[in-house]
Amino acid sequence: MRHRIAYWLVAGMTALILLGAVLVALVQSG
Amino acid sequence: MKGRQRCRGIIWIALYLVLALAPLIFMLVGERPMGREFVRELSVALGFAGIGLMALHFVMTARIKALKAPFGSDVVYFFHHRMGIVTLAFWLAHPIILFIRFEWSRALLNIFTAPWRAKFGVASVAVILILVVISVWRKKLKIEYTKWRIWHGALAVLAMAAVMTHAYMVGRYVGTPAKRAIWLSYGTICVLAVAYLRVYKPWQMLRRPFRVAEIVPERGAVWSLLLEPEGHAGIRFRAGQFAWLTAFRSPFSMHEHPFSFATSADDDSGRVGFAIKELGDFTRTIGQLKPGDRVYIDGPYGVFCPDCHTDVDNLLLIAGGVGIATMISILRTMADRDDQRPVTLLYGNQDWESVAYREELAELETKLNLKVVHVLERPPEGWEGESGYVTREVIARHLPKERPASLRAFVCGPTGMLNLCEGALRELDVPERFIHLERFDLA
Numbered sequence A: 001m002r003h004r005i006a007y008w009l010v011a012g013m014t015a016l017i018l019l020g021a022v023l024v025a026l027v028q029s030g
Numbered sequence B: 001m002k003g004r005q006r007c008r009g010i011i012w013i014a015l016y017l018v019l020a021l022a023p024l025i026f027m028l029v030g031e032r033p034m035g036r037e038f039v040r041e042l043s044v045a046l047g048f049a050g051i052g053l054m055a056l057h058f059v060m061t062a063r064i065k066a067l068k069a070p071f072g073s074d075v076v077y078f079f080h081h082r083m084g085i086v087t088l089a090f091w092l093a094h095p096i097i098l099f100i101r102f103e104w105s106r107a108l109l110n111i112f113t114a115p116w117r118a119k120f121g122v123a124s125v126a127v128i129l130i131l132v133v134i135s136v137w138r139k140k141l142k143i144e145y146t147k148w149r150i151w152h153g154a155l156a157v158l159a160m161a162a163v164m165t166h167a168y169m170v171g172r173y174v175g176t177p178a179k180r181a182i183w184l185s186y187g188t189i190c191v192l193a194v195a196y197l198r199v200y201k202p203w204q205m206l207r208r209p210f211r212v213a214e215i216v217p218e219r220g221a222v223w224s225l226l227l228e229p230e231g232h233a234g235i236r237f238r239a240g241q242f243a244w245l246t247a248f249r250s251p252f253s254m255h256e257h258p259f260s261f262a263t264s265a266d267d268d269s270g271r272v273g274f275a276i277k278e279l280g281d282f283t284r285t286i287g288q289l290k291p292g293d294r295v296y297i298d299g300p301y302g303v304f305c306p307d308c309h310t311d312v313d314n315l316l317l318i319a320g321g322v323g324i325a326t327m328i329s330i331l332r333t334m335a336d337r338d339d340q341r342p343v344t345l346l347y348g349n350q351d352w353e354s355v356a357y358r359e360e361l362a363e364l365e366t367k368l369n370l371k372v373v374h375v376l377e378r379p380p381e382g383w384e385g386e387s388g389y390v391t392r393e394v395i396a397r398h399l400p401k402e403r404p405a406s407l408r409a410f411v412c413g414p415t416g417m418l419n420l421c422e423g424a425l426r427e428l429d430v431p432e433r434f435i436h437l438e439r440f441d442l443a
Helices: A002-029 B003-028 B038-060 B073-101 B103-109 B116-136 B145-170 B177-207 B283-288 B321-336 B358-367 B392-398 B415-427
Strands: B210-218 B222-229 B242-247 B257-260 B272-277 B294-301 B314-320 B343-349 B370-376 B407-413 B435-439
Touching: A002 B003, A002 B038, A002 B073, B003 B038, B003 B177, B038 B073, B038 B145, B038 B177, B073 B103, B073 B116, B073 B435, B103 B116, B116 B145, B145 B177, B177 B294, B210 B283, B222 B283, B222 B294, B242 B272, B257 B272, B257 B321, B272 B283, B272 B321, B314 B321, B314 B415, B321 B343, B321 B358, B321 B407, B343 B392, B358 B370, B370 B392, B392 B415, B407 B415, B415 B435
Parallel strands: B314 B343, B314 B407, B343 B370, B407 B435
Antiparallel strands: B210 B222, B210 B294, B222 B272, B242 B257, B242 B294
16 A cells, blocks of 8 residues: 555656656746 | 654655755746757756755655654655656756757767766766666675665765766856755755764664674574663564664674564563574574674664554464564564454465474464464475465455454565565455555665
């Protein structure tokens, strides 16, 4: 159970950080 | 997970997310350099995010009890391993995007002609690549655990130092003093985490040493190691938890190994014991310890304990081999408390002669409301008990029928067995949240 939650956390955090990086790049490239 | 621990867990996860995303936010806050094309900015953003993630690995592995308590050490290391791969992917994405999109950038790979800022960047990626390769394939590469741990720590520090230098020398997005200070704080987090783990904790262990009281060989190449505190009250733990043990060396030597407590958690004498099986380079030498030898302990850690959970009225314990260490601690504690909750122990071993603590388990059956089921891979002639592995069928035959709603399963053993038992228990309608697993392999 705890490991399954950890899997989702890894996937969720990775997706969020990737999205953040794309958004920052979009803002910066104007 | 109890309510308070759940709240703490959510706070830690939120804090992790904030610190992981903060480098990206810093890029947009305050004075910003002129924008460049999307791909180039994306490459930089991924690089910065990667640095933030790397700093967080130092915190995750610093053995901070408050951080580990809501999740359990095995889950924190599990998360560290997976996020390590993600971190590597971010670190690799930064240069690979540049190399693909900008031909000029490929010249930066030439270590003879490239400027120093690029040399540090290339070095940091090379180091983290080596770090991940030796970690993922440690066993295949036949790297001894203790040596690997030293290299793992050293390479992580080296990679972080190189990448921070790279970011500072490039100077983009770290141009203002405020931004430099923020980035410096990420470096400081790493330094503090290393200092906590490698200086403060060993110093604490040095102040509270233990002495070997007894070292007794058991069946199945297991040693019972009993330690007594030297000049202090000892440590309190919950049955099922584990500690990091340093023997033969100074606590500053980075030669510590994790072992489950095997004695009763209610032993007021301050003595603590471990059941250690001869499996690796260190454990094969454990029998060389003599009464009076000094040993250091860092712990307790872990949430694999009935006392860490509420409403545990009916216990199913499943142990494979030396996984019995945890279970014997739980049972000894129950015996000390005259705890008469029903317990079923499924105990898998290779053969009858390798069943550690079998006489004591038989004795505990008379004292507790305990049923012990031995499962032998190679049973002796005339064996009428369970044979083979702890499979779904074996579990189904012995799954306690009384009070099924309050049944809690605790499984400790090799990874293959854990996966098999977890699947079997779920098929047998044991709710996933009531299945607790303890993985030996933290590395």
